[in-house]
Amino acid sequence: MSETKNVMIVGVGGQGSLLASKLLGKLLLDAGYDVKVSEVHGMSQRGGSVVTYVRYGEKVYSPVIDKGEADYIVSFELLEAARWLPYLKKDGQIVTNIQQIDPMPVITGAQEYPTDLVAKMKATGAKVDALDCLALAEQAGSSKAVNIVLMGRLSHYFNMPEEAWQKAMEAMVPAKFLEMNKKAFELGKNA
Amino acid sequence: MKELMLGNKAFARGLYEAGCCFVSSYPGTPSTEVTEEAAKYDEIYCEWAPNEKVAMEAAFGASLSGRRSFCGMKHVGLNVAADPLYTMSYTGVNGGVVICVADDAGMHSSQNEQDSRHHAIAAKVPMLEPSDSAEALAFAKLAYQISEDFDTPVIMKMCTRVAHSQSVVEISERVVPERKAYEKNIPKYVMMPGNAIRRHPFVEERTRKLREWAETSGINRVEMGGTEVGIITHSTSYQYVKEVFGDSVSVLKLGMVNPLPEKMIKDFASKVKKLVVVEELDPIIENHCKALGLTVSGKDILPMEGEFSQNMLRKLFEKEVPAGNAIEDTIPMRPPVMCAGCPHRGLFYTLNKNKCTVLGDIGCYTLGAVAPLSAIDMTLCMGASVSAIHGYNIAGDGANEGKTVAVIGDSTFMHSGMTGLANIAYNQSNSTVIILDNSITGMTGHQQNPTTGYNIKGDPAGKIDLEALCRAMGFNRVRVVDPYDLKACDTAVKEELAANEPSVIISRRPCALLKYVKHNAPLTVNADKCVGCKSCMRIGCPAISIKDGKARVDATLCVGCGVCEQMCGVKAFESTKKEAI
Numbered sequence: 001m002s003e004t005k006n007v008m009i010v011g012v013g014g015q016g017s018l019l020a021s022k023l024l025g026k027l028l029l030d031a032g033y034d035v036k037v038s039e040v041h042g043m044s045q046r047g048g049s050v051v052t053y054v055r056y057g058e059k060v061y062s063p064v065i066d067k068g069e070a071d072y073i074v075s076f077e078l079l080e081a082a083r084w085l086p087y088l089k090k091d092g093q094i095v096t097n098i099q100q101i102d103p104m105p106v107i108t109g110a111q112e113y114p115t116d117l118v119a120k121m122k123a124t125g126a127k128v129d130a131l132d133c134l135a136l137a138e139q140a141g142s143s144k145a146v147n148i149v150l151m152g153r154l155s156h157y158f159n160m161p162e163e164a165w166q167k168a169m170e171a172m173v174p175a176k177f178l179e180m181n182k183k184a185f186e187l188g189k190n191a
Numbered sequence: 192m193k194e195l196m197l198g199n200k201a202f203a204r205g206l207y208e209a210g211c212c213f214v215s216s217y218p219g220t221p222s223t224e225v226t227e228e229a230a231k232y233d234e235i236y237c238e239w240a241p242n243e244k245v246a247m248e249a250a251f252g253a254s255l256s257g258r259r260s261f262c263g264m265k266h267v268g269l270n271v272a273a274d275p276l277y278t279m280s281y282t283g284v285n286g287g288v289v290i291c292v293a294d295d296a297g298m299h300s301s302q303n304e305q306d307s308r309h310h311a312i313a314a315k316v317p318m319l320e321p322s323d324s325a326e327a328l329a330f331a332k333l334a335y336q337i338s339e340d341f342d343t344p345v346i347m348k349m350c351t352r353v354a355h356s357q358s359v360v361e362i363s364e365r366v367v368p369e370r371k372a373y374e375k376n377i378p379k380y381v382m383m384p385g386n387a388i389r390r391h392p393f394v395e396e397r398t399r400k401l402r403e404w405a406e407t408s409g410i411n412r413v414e415m416g417g418t419e420v421g422i423i424t425h426s427t428s429y430q431y432v433k434e435v436f437g438d439s440v441s442v443l444k445l446g447m448v449n450p451l452p453e454k455m456i457k458d459f460a461s462k463v464k465k466l467v468v469v470e471e472l473d474p475i476i477e478n479h480c481k482a483l484g485l486t487v488s489g490k491d492i493l494p495m496e497g498e499f500s501q502n503m504l505r506k507l508f509e510k511e512v513p514a515g516n517a518i519e520d521t522i523p524m525r526p527p528v529m530c531a532g533c534p535h536r537g538l539f540y541t542l543n544k545n546k547c548t549v550l551g552d553i554g555c556y557t558l559g560a561v562a563p564l565s566a567i568d569m570t571l572c573m574g575a576s577v578s579a580i581h582g583y584n585i586a587g588d589g590a591n592e593g594k595t596v597a598v599i600g601d602s603t604f605m606h607s608g609m610t611g612l613a614n615i616a617y618n619q620s621n622s623t624v625i626i627l628d629n630s631i632t633g634m635t636g637h638q639q640n641p642t643t644g645y646n647i648k649g650d651p652a653g654k655i656d657l658e659a660l661c662r663a664m665g666f667n668r669v670r671v672v673d674p675y676d677l678k679a680c681d682t683a684v685k686e687e688l689a690a691n692e693p694s695v696i697i698s699r700r701p702c703a704l705l706k707y708v709k710h711n712a713p714l715t716v717n718a719d720k721c722v723g724c725k726s727c728m729r730i731g732c733p734a735i736s737i738k739d740g741k742a743r744v745d746a747t748l749c750v751g752c753g754v755c756e757q758m759c760g761v762k763a764f765e766s767t768k769k770e771a772i
Contacts, residue, residue, distance in 0.1 A: 012525065025195045025357060035195055036323075037357040040299050047733055048527035062434040063323075063356035063427065066502040068513030083522045086515035103525035107736040108563055108728055114520035124516035 004057035006065045007154075010084045011076030012101050013050045019172065020074065020147040021052040027168040028056040031160065038063040049080060049103075072157065074150050077101050078130070082117050088126055095153045097133035097146060129153060131191045140184035148173075148181045152188025196360045198353040201324035202291060203228035204360070205331025210367035211235055211261050211289070213253035215246040217606065218635040219265030220300035221354040222293035226263045227638075230647045234365065239638055239647050242573070242606040243268035247275045247290065251344075254286045255380070257371035259335050263291035266307045267572065271607070277314045278382050279344050281390040285371050287338035289331065293349040296471045297498035300634070302553065302572065304496070306472035311346050311449040315394050317401050318346040318449040319410070322429045324358040330446065333410070341397055341404075348448065350471070352427040352498070402450040410446040413459055417441060421463030423456065423476055423487075428469045428499055435504045451479045460485045467492075471499055529558045531734040532703035532710065532750035534629055534674045538598075539566040540730050540754065541680040545688070547596050550583065552576040552608070554600040555633040555702075563731045567598070574599070574607030581611065581620045592621045593688050596696075599624065602632035602640040605655065615693050616664040623687045623694045626657060627674075629702040637705065661695045668694035675700060677757045703750050711751025712768040716742045721763035727755045 007024060009017045018039070025037045033056040040050065053065045070088045075081035075096035088094065098118070105111040114120070118130045131153060137145040148169075155165055165185065173181045196204065202225045206214070214237040216226040230237035240246035246262040253260035264272060269292045279288070292310070295301040311318035319334055321327040327349070334345040378386045405411055416438040424432050425445040432442060443459045445451070460466045460480070468477040468489035477489035492507050493499070505512045529536055539559040542549050543566050551557060551567035552575060560567035569579065576597035584592050599608045604626050615622050632638040639645045644654035661669045668690055672683045680698070687694040701708050713734075723740040734748035735755055742763065744755075756764040 013527065029193065029195050029359065034359060035357075037195060038352065039355055040351070047525075047530065049525040060358075061430040062501050063352050063358070063430060064500060066500050066513075068502075068515035079522065079525070082518055082520070083525075086517045088515055090514065090516065102736050103523050104528050104561075104731065104733065105523040107733065108731070109725075109737055111521070111523040113523065114518070117518070117520075120518040120520065121516075124518060126516050 004055055004060055006070045007054040007072045007074065008065055008070045008084060008087055009052040009054065009074045010080045011050055012080065013048045015076045016144060016147050017050065017052050017076060020151055021054055023151055023168050023172050024054050026171055027160065027164055028054070030168065031164060033057060034060045036060045036063045049083060051084065072154065074154055076133075076146060076150065078117050079103065079113065081128075082114065082121060085121055085124065085126060090125065091127070093127045093129065093157050094121065095129045095150060095157070097150060098130050099132075099134050131188070133188065136187040136191060137184055140187055141180040142177075145181055145184035148184040149188035149191075152185035153191060155185070155189055193359050193361055195357045196324045196328075197224060197357050198321070198324045198327045198349060198355065199224035200228040201328040201360050202331050202347070202349065203232075204362055205328040206261050206289070207232045207235060208328070208363055208365050209332040209335045210259055210365060211335070212258040212367070213250065213260040214238070214262070215240045215249040215253075215260075216263040217241070217243045217246050217268055218632055218638040219268050219293070220635055221295060221351045222263045222265045222268070222291055222349065223635050223638065224354070225291050225349075226647070229261070237647050239640060241641055243272040244274060247272040247279070250288055250290075251275060251279055254284045254288045255373055256286070257373055258286040259289075259368065260286060261289050261291070264293070265301065266292055266294045266305055267301065267303065268292070269307055269310050271573070273310060273314070276310065276316070276344065278387075280314045280316045280394055281382055281387055282380050283342035283393075284338055284344060285373060287335035288344040289334045289338060290344055290346045291349060292346055293351070293354050294472070295351050297351065299351055302570065304472060306475065307346070307348050308448055308475050309473070311348075312475070315398055316344050316346055316449070317341070317447060318348055319446060320348045320426045320448045321353055321446070322426050322444070323353065324356070325360045326446065327353065328360050328362070337401075341401055343397060348426070350426055398450050402452060405447050405450060405452040406455050411452055411455060412444050412446075413455075414438075414442045414444065415462070418463050420465050420467060421459055422467045422469055423459070423480070424469040425476070426471070428471055431499050431501050431504050432469050434501045435508070435510065445476065448475070451476065453483060456480060457483055457485070460487075469493065469499070469504070526561060527558060528561065528731065528733050529555070529564075530703055531732055531748040532752040534698070534700035534703065535559060535627055536564070536730055536732065537674040537677055537752075537754045538625065538627065538680055538698045539564050540758070541677060541684050542566050542596060542598075543729075544681065545594075545684055547594055547684070547688075548591065550576045550580045550595065550597045552597070552599040552603050554603050554627075555629075556598060556600060556627050559598075561731065563729055573603055574611050577604075577608045577611030577624050578614060580622045580624065581615050581618065584620045584622050595623070596684070596688070597622065597624045598627055600633070601626060601628040601630065601642045601657070602638070604657075605641045609660070612661065612695070613664060616666060619693065621691060621693060623696065625696045625698055628657060628697050628699040630699075631702050631705060633702050637702070657697055666693055666695050668692060669697070670695075671697045671699050673700055674698045675752050675754060677754060703752070711753070712766055713746040713749035713751055714744050714753070714756060714764045715746070715767050716744055717763050717765050720761050722761055724760065727759055727764075730754060730758070
């Protein structure tokens, strides 16, 4: 079929990246790929920097993605996109929420939150698609739908039919939130 | 049907399919989900035990009664359960016993990165090691077969990357073997010297038979890919080896890491010019090869510490390492922090204020050691706070009493704090122990424990009364405070430290992340009152930051606990409740 492709989902512990990786996993498995999804639980979840690795292809071995290997980085928070940038392939694509969450060293004033991150990331040659996912999620009906807005945006870059995404959402999202999430997906996709 | 499954969930599925009937575990990252997922099957009795030793002994009891049983724990948990393990090796089993131990190379959520294979070798029990979810499921079933065929408990070793990675599995039906009758057998089950002396040769003979089985059973397999380089590997290291080398090298993939085969390894070594062992942590396979007289490379190239990765192997084996991009700015670290509204925060603030030496324990509250609170002096292992304060105070010849406390969570106290407290009660050191009762096992993701009143399924269960327990041990001074109430905390800490006898303070307030906990409206900062003194920054609340010289509250994080409000000298924090009404 193809060589192994790599997607990293990064953010801050508690932001809800779990549903995004579940959705991607289901989508890719149904498309006939071998898939591995790797996450870290426990201490780092408490407001720390968190990462989920999604790998797919004909046969996937390592459960993790290393520096310079990611085809896509999907980020729930701007600083996290910059933190994990070294993991992106030279010609890789970043899809990021522009929301900024101050980490403790910034809160205490020990360090500054870097400015102009989108421009600086682009200057390295990375392709960066930055959007206000929180606003779009709220427009769809819930601030919790940031993950689905991001997936909608990611669908731009994936060679995967619309129905496949819809099917994966129907399988993974509770029925009562399905319509709202479909709306969030569309808003992200068309942003 | 194919589905993506977490390694730990696949392990639980394997238990289910193998007809396991009894599960008793203590939570510990990265092992917790095996038991949580097993508890979703109505056919399996599941419970959280107070600690790993109790869990393993309960599983042994279930085995005696003729059922297949299981207990799960993290690597350091096996230290606690080592006592029953080493002698269960001698008694063997009736119904099959499978033990999960999950190692944490890289210490994502642990206090050390010990290699559990040493326990399997020392206890002389077989250890299987899956490298993905499909193997976790298959090996769990195989482990019961080995357990019953060879009359031994079987350890299945997971690691963070196998436990917390999802990969493709195919499931099948549950088959429950008929209950094995319990037959009284004193020479087998009563391990007093006369009997144990006769069981030891059985253990040695069993290991010999298992080693033979390992040669031919198929659990260890060879994937030939040329005769230049041969790599012996296991677990997640196998995946990195295949990722980097593909079919360009020959691989001996070990699924059973104790006992290790001899003929198979010698045969593999004879077919390749250069032999390399790729294993995380300690050189156990490597030393086995050396003992067989083989020339082998391993820890001369690879590190003893931390996790491996594909780039690490690429670099150390002189292959091309992919380059990535980076911006020039320093990216501020984002370490884990105590949550906004964490009940531990107010208590740690009070201990800081009173300049206490704080002997800590294992749990979320270990984050009290992180700046700006920096409120903990020591963290060793489960229960060590309570035992250590006793020694610290007595050996301090009176200099440490009155300014030292032990802090321990409710679940950790039940695990192994009670015995330390018994020592204080018995040998009467003038020690103050603070039980941080947040009514849940927090760090591992909200598991019930004997003090919460609910069982693993969320149904009502027995509830141990901490105050009554401490009083029954002989403590005259037992008091409860609300850690959101700084004044009450301060009074309690001062009075108990001043008292001339042992005391217990129970700092009680449920974890702010529990679903049933009702939060207050978020606070806001009155910018006219705030003088920018930053005294509120001393509690390390992620909801408070300084913007343009004034404090600011992030309303999406703030749960209105009011701790900052109480410490602000100019009363700049205000409730948003009034505006809401």
